[in-house]
Amino acid sequence: MDYRCNRRTKDVISVLGMGTSSLPAGREGAQILEAAVEGGINYFDLAAAESVTFTTIGRTLAGMRSRLRYQLHFGAMYGPGKSYGWSLNLDRIKASVAWQLQELKTDYIDYGFIHCLDEEKDWQTYQKHGVLQYLLDLKDQGVVHHLGFSTHTPVVANSILDMDVADMMLFSINAGYDYQHGEYARGSGNERMALYQRCEAMGVGISVMKPFSGGQLLSEKTSPFQRALSTWQCLQYVLDKPGVLTAVAGAGSLAQLENLLGFFTASAAEKDYSCIAELTPVEMQGRCVYCNHCQPCPAGIDVGLVNKYYDLGRAGDALAIDHYHSLEVQADACTSCQHCNKRCPFKVDQVARMQEIAAWFAQQTH
Numbered sequence: 001m002d003y004r005c006n007r008r009t010k011d012v013i014s015v016l017g018m019g020t021s022s023l024p025a026g027r028e029g030a031q032i033l034e035a036a037v038e039g040g041i042n043y044f045d046l047a048a049a050e051s052v053t054f055t056t057i058g059r060t061l062a063g064m065r066s067r068l069r070y071q072l073h074f075g076a077m078y079g080p081g082k083s084y085g086w087s088l089n090l091d092r093i094k095a096s097v098a099w100q101l102q103e104l105k106t107d108y109i110d111y112g113f114i115h116c117l118d119e120e121k122d123w124q125t126y127q128k129h130g131v132l133q134y135l136l137d138l139k140d141q142g143v144v145h146h147l148g149f150s151t152h153t154p155v156v157a158n159s160i161l162d163m164d165v166a167d168m169m170l171f172s173i174n175a176g177y178d179y180q181h182g183e184y185a186r187g188s189g190n191e192r193m194a195l196y197q198r199c200e201a202m203g204v205g206i207s208v209m210k211p212f213s214g215g216q217l218l219s220e221k222t223s224p225f226q227r228a229l230s231t232w233q234c235l236q237y238v239l240d241k242p243g244v245l246t247a248v249a250g251a252g253s254l255a256q257l258e259n260l261l262g263f264f265t266a267s268a269a270e271k272d273y274s275c276i277a278e279l280t281p282v283e284m285q286g287r288c289v290y291c292n293h294c295q296p297c298p299a300g301i302d303v304g305l306v307n308k309y310y311d312l313g314r315a316g317d318a319l320a321i322d323h324y325h326s327l328e329v330q331a332d333a334c335t336s337c338q339h340c341n342k343r344c345p346f347k348v349d350q351v352a353r354m355q356e357i358a359a360w361f362a363q364q365t366h
């Protein structure tokens with residue numbers, strides 16, 4: 001397992017988290033949860049499909065609660081015998097949260113989430129109904145440790161980020177949506193990337209939902225890339241995006257969990273997702289996606305990372321500029337050997353870009 005740190009909360013979070021929408025109830029679910037913790041997973045998204053999932057989690061994980069982080073959704077409705085529902089009603093939300101805490105056998109929430117707001121008007125209603133204030137009050141009382149939010153829509157995400165109350169964002173990221181394919185392909189590729197960069201600059205961690213586009217990317221029949229991607233390729237794609245701390249992937253069986261954990265022993269070639277380049281939208285052509293398919297650079301430059309710091313730096317991320325200056329090998333080491341240009345399936349003119357990057361960073365103070 002690998003871990004990343006949320007800069008604002010200092011929580012150290014497993015890059016593979018667990019979504020709970022496909023978790024089976026009872027003994028089978030308990031076995032999956034135990035194996036997940038054994039595999040190093042410490043971050044759980046609790047937007048479940050069925051209320052019974054909370055009972056399963058409480059019975060299985062209560063004894064190790066202090067080692068784990070839960071993100072719990074204010075607006076996702078649960079109760080005895082119920083399936084998932086959605087509400088903006090404060091009293092109903094209060095009742096649902098109380099029930100979830102009781103079933104989880106816990107008295108605190110690591111990340112209290114403003115839940116699934118995809119329309120600007122819903123965000124206004126959420127505030128008007130007092131749900132945001134309720135979350136803030138619980139934070140003052142120490143019941144909620146940090147705030148977060150979930151959405152599929154960049155424009156709503158930016159409105160919530162403007163208030164600077166959240167430390168985590170749950171967002172739907174995968175190559176399909178970023179390349180304008182699929183139900184939640186909201187916002188242009190550039191808008192979506194700007195959102196990830198903004199989160200990175202603000203230190204707001206991104207937990208990723210739908211990393212496989214609801215399974216669409218895993219099948220040749222439904223993948224927009226006309227080929228099945230593996231879960232490992234999808235995870236690598238997501239983890240290469242700025243701001244991302246963890247992908248909360250669902251596992252409906254022990255075999256699925258084992259497959260996900262296999263990511264950490266898979267080879268770089270098995271995780272290489274550069275085959276998606278064929279479908280790069282026009283607006284994103286020639287842009288580095290930080291995949292490092294072009295490695296190794298004979299000069300020792302980490303091409304993907306240098307490009308990521310450059311894009312973040314230009315988007316106003318001072319920390320990324322510092323990180324760049326700490327690199328042992330920087331863009332000015334490029335010998336224009338053309339190796340990366342020949343290898344890059346995304347048609348990035350990296351030779352020109354390295355000169356541009358070196359010149360830009362030379363003008364930045366550090």
Ligand code: SF4
Nearest residue numbers: 288289291292294344
């Ligand atoms: S130059 Fe191309 S191959 Fe290399 S990291 Fe960027 S997108 Fe990937």
Ligand code: SF4
Nearest residue numbers: 297334335337338340
């Ligand atoms: S062109 Fe520059 S960045 Fe690309 S492989 Fe050669 S030395 Fe490395």
